[in-house]
Amino acid sequence: MVRHIYACPLRWSDMDAFGHVNNAVFVRYLEEARIDFMFQLAPGDGSPSFSGGSVVARHEIDYVRPLVHRHAPVTIESWVTKISAASLTIAYEIKDEDQVYVRASTVVVPFNLEAQRPRRITAEEKAYLKEYMDDSADSGSGALAA
Template identity: 90%
Template sequence: MARHIYDCPLRWSDMDAFGHVNNAVFVRYLEEARIDFMFRLAPGDGSPSFSGGSVVARHEIDYVRPLVHRHAPVTIESWVTKIGAASLTIAYEIKDPEQVYVRASTVVVPFDLAAGRPRRISAEEKAFLQEYVEEPEAGRGGRGGRGDRGDRVERAAA
């Protein structure tokens, strides 16, 4: 099982009046990591995988601790916890090596923009996603499971 790694820069404008990253900004961080995972890492040269569109059906976010501005990026690890016929669930941890700030999950539905309706996950997409499947840990609701240190990791520069 692999996890996708995305280094996300913090912006001064991400802070709220209380001096930490605003809760709504974390949704944008998740989006950046998800887009990098699904589109930039899609298999094959010129592959149409995931390029037809997708919609978010659900977000679930646990805010573990405040994140304050600094110059170093925050790491977002992403992996897949469920692949259905026409949806997938991506889990995330927004973290540093020593602490987790957010655990989250997103249900994504592939979408045919031209037809204006959901579509099924293609065989190519499923094969790509299978490399990132991690079973949820008991009591964690599918978010934040920790794999073996031997897990393959894909790193994406922000």
């Protein structure tokens, strides 16, 4: 299984009064990694895949340990744990080489912005997502595999 790797910079404004990354900021980090992952197949090469929009149906996050500000980016690994006709589940780990800060998952629904309704995953999108698929019982996200 291949994992998508995203180097996410930390910003001073991400910190809370206790000196670590605020829990709500981690959702933004997940969004940055997810957009980078999904849009690698998007219109740069003329493909319409994932360009029509998507909506988040669910987030699940386990905060494992605090992350404090530093100049080096944190690594976000992403992979797919489930693909259905009209949704997919992405699992993540926000980590350094030797420790994990967050384990999370997101259910994403492709969305037709013109029609304002969900749409099915295309064959092209499904083929791309399957490259990152981990359907094993232990996909690295524990109970978060949805």
